[in-house]
Amino acid sequence: QTVVTQEPSFSVTPGGTVALTCGLSSGSVSSDYYPSWYQQTPGQAPRTLIYNTNTRSSGVPHRFSGSILGNKAALIITGAQADDESDYYCVLFMGNGISMFGGGTKLTVL
Amino acid sequence: QLQLQESGPGLVKPSGTLSLTCAVSGDSINNGDWWSWVRQPPGRGLEWIGEIFHSGTTNYNPSLKSRVNISVDKSKNQFSLTLSSVTAADTAFYYCAKDSGPNPGVWGQGVLVTVSS
Numbered sequence: 001q002t003v004v005t006q007e008p009s010f011s012v013t014p015g016g017t018v019a020l021t022c023g024l025s026s027g028s029v030s031s032d033y034y035p036s037w038y039q040q041t042p043g044q045a046p047r048t049l050i051y052n053t054n055t056r057s058s059g060v061p062h063r064f065s066g067s068i069l070g071n072k073a074a075l076i077i078t079g080a081q082a083d084d085e086s087d088y089y090c091v092l093f094m095g096n097g098i099s100m101f102g103g104g105t106k107l108t109v110l
Numbered sequence: 111q112l113q114l115q116e117s118g119p120g121l122v123k124p125s126g127t128l129s130l131t132c133a134v135s136g137d138s139i140n141n142g143d144w145w146s147w148v149r150q151p152p153g154r155g156l157e158w159i160g161e162i163f164h165s166g167t168t169n170y171n172p173s174l175k176s177r178v179n180i181s182v183d184k185s186k187n188q189f190s191l192t193l194s195s196v197t198a199a200d201t202a203f204y205y206c207a208k209d210s211g212p213n214p215g216v217w218g219q220g221v222l223v224t225v226s227s
Contacts, residue, residue, distance in 0.1 A: 036210070036211065036213040038156075038214075045205055045217045045220045046148075046205070046214075046217055048210060048214070048216070048217070051210040051215055057210065057215070089155065091156075091158065092213075093211070096169075097161070098172070099146075099161075099213050099214075101155060102155075104155045
């Protein structure tokens, strides 16, 4: 069974740029998978950052962007800030009406 | 402004049925979008449960399909989740959401459901 893959953890320095990725255990991710990205801090509901690969949700800062990099979807944070330290999840539309989440990436800003 | 609010029992006995409702305000459930349920066991990742269209058309996670039912009540502008034959593994925060594209977009605050005797 195909699994959606994410880095378990990542770190970035304040002001730095990081690309978190979302791949497939078998195959390549394209815009046809309509990747979405979510940010979640402890005790809170997820917050949608990006949907349909690169569309920013209302109110999301411009330092968050989405794209396809190689064979994966990517969430790019440019000019990381301390309060970007969170868990980040991607989800892919697998077709046949089914969506599948990745396991999440714990981002540390230090 | 769109808001979603989950409600239902916070405690369900093993082998029982979990039932939750998502009340939608600030938007009509008839507007042509899909409406989803997602869950998250404490300290773990997100799991897509399924979704429903206002017509009643549904899509479910294959791993839960035999136990899940999602329904819509257009008169009350709400949709519901039932999960049967629950075990401790079904203990989780349950979130409802309005889809943006084919995936969850606007989220409710979530509700914790514990399966325990």
